Amino acid sequence: MEKQNDTRSQILTTGRRLTAKQGYTGVGLSTLLKEAGIPKGSFYHYFASKEAYGCALLSEFMTEYSLRLNASLTHPDMDARSRFLTYFEGWREKQLSPNLEDRCLVVKLSAEVADLSENMSSILQKGVSDIIAHLAQTLEQGEDEGTIASLKDPRALAEMIYHMWLGASLVASISHSDGALNSAMDATRALVPAP
Structure with a gap:
């Protein structure tokens, strides 16, 4: 076995x-x-098919990503706002890495598999929902501990910021420039203000 x-x-x-x-x-x-x-x-x-292999590939990636995300967003030595911003600083660094394996498969494959495989698309969609839930929870923790100013809707904000980063990552890939990711980082800092 x-x-x-x-x-x-x-x-x-x-x-x-x-x-x-x-x-x-x-x-x-x-x-x-x-x-x-x-x-x-x-x-x-x-694997029963190439699609079954693709599902396994994405499932394994999302499991590993979830473990790294959880470790990042629950880091005991940082407050919630710092953990939230550090997560996106790490995203920026990975998306700019010359090593393509460092980059996120969600960014790489979202558009490619959306119409190709409903099963693969579902895995990505669940993974994205889980990521957004973790981010929203971190924003709520920041409000509770007083490191993030009061937010109208932490879940909606987490979703909007995540979507902004997906778009910025695609633009960075197309342009071979860090401009979109730097702008996303500036916007994230502004959208998640300290009190």
């Missing part, structure tokens, strides 16, 4: 790296399996 998990994990790890560079549709199964060092016939032992 351990060998099976290792092989499946190898396919997903290789797929994550290739997808970060080429997108989901840009990675053919033969390329994926050659890079992973897995015999072609083995793929269907682990």
Whole structure:
């Protein structure tokens, strides 16, 4: 059983790296399996289809992302406002990284899989909802502890800021410039004021 998990994990790890560079549709199964060092016939032992593989890839990414997000937004040495802003500073750094694997798959694949796979789209949608819920909770904690000024609707604000960052990340990718991400960071600081 351990060998099976290792092989499946190898396919997903290789797929994550290739997808970060080429997108989901840009990675053919033969390329994926050659890079992973897995015999072609083995793929269907682990995944019923390329879509099932894509769902597994996104599910694994969202699980890992959720763990990192939770650690970031519950950091015991920072107040809630600092945790919120630090999360987006980290987003900015990762999206500007020359290592494409550092960048967020949600940003990379949202438009690509939206019409391609309802199942993959659902995984992304649930992941985004969870992220926004964590962000809203952090804003509420900041209000409660007095590090964030009173907000009209923390959930709506978290959603709007997250959407702004998705858009800024796409513009940064298109323009190969940090301008949109810097503007998003400035806007985030202004939208989440200290009291």
